Amino acid sequence: MSDPKNRSVTRALRIVDALSKRDGVGVSELAEAVALPVSTVHDYLQALRSTGHVVKEGSDYRISTRFLEIGHRGRRRREIYTAAAEELPAAAEETGEQATLIVEEGGDGVLLAVAEGEGAVDLPAYPGARVPLYANAGGKAILAHVDSERLETLLDEQAFEPITKRTVTDPDVLREQLGDVRERGHAVDRGERIAGFVCVAVPVLDRGDTVRGAICVCGPESRMGEERREAILSTIRRVANITQVNMDYV
Numbered sequence: 001m002s003d004p005k006n007r008s009v010t011r012a013l014r015i016v017d018a019l020s021k022r023d024g025v026g027v028s029e030l031a032e033a034v035a036l037p038v039s040t041v042h043d044y045l046q047a048l049r050s051t052g053h054v055v056k057e058g059s060d061y062r063i064s065t066r067f068l069e070i071g072h073r074g075r076r077r078r079e080i081y082t083a084a085a086e087e088l089p090a091a092a093e094e095t096g097e098q099a100t101l102i103v104e105e106g107g108d109g110v111l112l113a114v115a116e117g118e119g120a121v122d123l124p125a126y127p128g129a130r131v132p133l134y135a136n137a138g139g140k141a142i143l144a145h146v147d148s149e150r151l152e153t154l155l156d157e158q159a160f161e162p163i164t165k166r167t168v169t170d171p172d173v174l175r176e177q178l179g180d181v182r183e184r185g186h187a188v189d190r191g192e193r194i195a196g197f198v199c200v201a202v203p204v205l206d207r208g209d210t211v212r213g214a215i216c217v218c219g220p221e222s223r224m225g226e227e228r229r230e231a232i233l234s235t236i237r238r239v240a241n242i243t244q245v246n247m248d249y250v
Contacts, residue, residue: 110130
């Protein structure tokens with residue numbers, strides 16, 4: 001039998017997660033979504049309201065901005081975030097596209113920071129968004145530079161679901177791609193997560209050659225030809241290098 005305290009925390013987090021996906025919801029609808037009795041969900045909501053993590057508007061509940069505060073504090077404590085804070089917007093401005101800083105956490109890729117260039121298309125990307133490591137350039141740049149044991153653990157955790165027609169769903173094919181990424185020093189995603197978009201990424205390594213994350217730029221396929229990709233790669237290599245220096249020596 002599971003520990004009641006653990007079960008209670010798990011339930012609370014399930015409720016918070018369900019709330020975060022809805023723009024205000026009543027108790028009954030929320031209870032149905034998390035498969036718990038209405039009375040149980042009501043009790044959890046009152047406890048979460050008392051700590052300021054949930055707010056009530058009329059008969060609907062929603063998560064509060066307290067989570068934004070928590071996430072921001074946690075992000076600022078990530079060394080790679082502060083090291084890249086000034087450089088990522090510069091990459092977006094120089095390329096005109098969307099630039100992201102991605103890290104691995106719990107087997108997922110997490111967008112730690114997002115910057116928009118003047119010509120950037122509005123993509124579903126925001127700080128904290130989780131993306132599959134196997135289906136985007138940033139994730140592949142990270143996977144290509146972890147040690148072999150960690151790589152196999154991470155591959156075992158991937159769902160390998162076909163997000164688009166171009167998504168790689170075969171672990172062996174991905175392993176071959178990662179070998180190419182290591183050799184070239186950068187990764188390319190041609191519509192594997194978002195159809196019609198090409199992304200390029202380079203890893204951020206520390207002075208011990210441990211991968212800490214990746215810098216990625218995405219743009220419409222129509223303007224991400226080989227020549228422009230090379231220009232963008234030159235930019236993000238510089239950004240990754242400055243980020244590494246900031247982490248190691250500043």
